[in-house]
Amino acid sequence: MPAADRPILSIAIPCYNSADYMDHCVESLLTGATDVEIIIVDDGSTKDNTAAKADAWGRRHPDTIKVIHQENKGHGGAVNAGLAAATGHYFRVVDSxxxxxxxxxxxxxxKLRGFVASGDPVDLVVTNYVYEHVATGSRRVIRYLxxxxxxxxxxxxxxxxFALGQNILMHAATYRTQVLRDSGVVLPEHTFYVDNIYVYVPLPNVRTLYYLPVDLYHYFIGRDDQSVNESVMLGRLDQQMRVTRAMVEAHKLPEGIPDRKLARYMENYLAxxxxxxxxxxxxxxxxxxxxMRRSMWEHIDSVDPxxxxxxxxxxxxxxSNLAGPLGRRLSIAGYRIAQRLFHFN
Structure with a gap:
């Protein structure tokens, strides 16, 4: 597709049994009109009418919305499908x-239109995101000032x-599509928490950044069945460890990173x-x-002592690794304090 005919921004929406809330997500993206390409990825939904809703959206907005139906591959597989189908100059993910x-x-x-027109587009645009916490009714904005x-x-x-809590997460990142493709990032299927891999692996391919201080992404948090709910995360510890392994293997720090400050940022993120x-x-x-914890450290040591x-x-x-029973209790206490301060799950 000629560059002039491509949409400015492709947005992938991974959907798995999302019928109760996906409409609000899609409606919020349609305000971008012809500049936006919306890619709804129905990831093998079977428990509700997600697939039918996706098709209905596609029929109503055939010039804007693409619909992909695939067998269930998990969040990572849905993001992979969205990226493969994207034709926009830039790409981002919005969960349903x-x-x-x-x-x-x-x-x-x-801003993106200006970058494309300049002929020298920015590789990564960073925007604020907002934790919208359903249980407490609170909201917290993550900024990059x-x-x-x-x-x-x-x-x-x-x-x-970058301070603690200022990592550039998927919610904050709008990547130039070619940067993602050049990085070779492919997310593991049937694995949660792969958004960390998505935003981490391409970073060495990012030469330029731009911070636009607007509250773009609204992150709904606090449902009992949500992947970041603590009890859910404990049950999926093996998947968290799989993501950690992938990030350790992504790049050898700092030798494989082209810039000293980028190397420091990536190592702090990995920590x-x-x-x-x-x-x-x-x-x-x-x-x-x-x-699993012991194996994680053995793996890190085998990759790079x-x-x-x-x-x-x-x-x-x-x-998080204080020794002995007392040390473990202190580590958990410190985590609980951070949890109350930052409301991250």
Whole structure:
């Protein structure tokens, strides 16, 4: 497809038994009109009428909405399908129970149009996201003031230190589509928490970033069956460990990273993932979980002993790996304090 005929932004919506809430998501994206290509991926839904709803949306908006039906492959498989089908200059994912702010989407599209017209488009656009917590009725905005200058195209060398809680998650990231494809990122199927792989693996291919300080992504959190609910995460610890393994193997730090500040950012991000995997194993506390934790560290050591040593000295990793029964209780207590402060699950 000629560049001039391509949509500015492709948005993939992975849907699995999403009939109760997918309409709100789709409606929020349609405000982008002809600049947006919406790709609804019905990931083998069988328990409700997700597939029929997706087809109905496609019939109503044939020039804007593509519908893909596939056998169930999990969130990662749905994102892979969306990326493969995308024709837009830029690409992002919106989960079916989340939504985008109307005005913020309009501002993002205006910026993206300018980047495309310039002939030298930005590789990664970062926007704010909002935790909309159903249980508490609270909302918390994650901003990138500090590490990234606002409304300015920059290289990694011009970034500053990212604070805890400021990792560029999938909710914040709008990638140039070709950057994702050039990175070779393919997400594991039938695995939760792959959004960390999605946003992490392509980073060495990102040469330029742009922070647009608008509250774009609204992340609905707090349902009992949600993947980030703690009890659900404990039951899926093996999948969390699989994601951790994939991130460890993605790049050898820091030698395989083209910029010192990018290497630092990626190592700090990896430290948080390792710490989360460790603390969930400790909270579960059974022998299978603790063996997964031991295997995680053995794997990191086998990939890069120096990386293992550096991660072991990182303060969030130290805090989640205190020795002995008392140390484990203190690690869990620290996690509970962070949980109350940040409302991340």
């Amino acid at each position: 129970d989340d939504w985008l702010g109307r005005d913020a989407l309009g501002l993002l599209l205006s 500090g590490p990234l200058p606002t409304n300015k195209k920059v290289a990694w060398e011009k970034t500053r230190l 948080l993932i390792v710490a989360a995997s460790s603390i969930f194993a400790i909270i579960r506390g059974d022998e299978e979980a603790l063996e 120096d990386l293992r040593a550096r991660l072991g000295r990182h303060f969030v990793v130290l805090g």
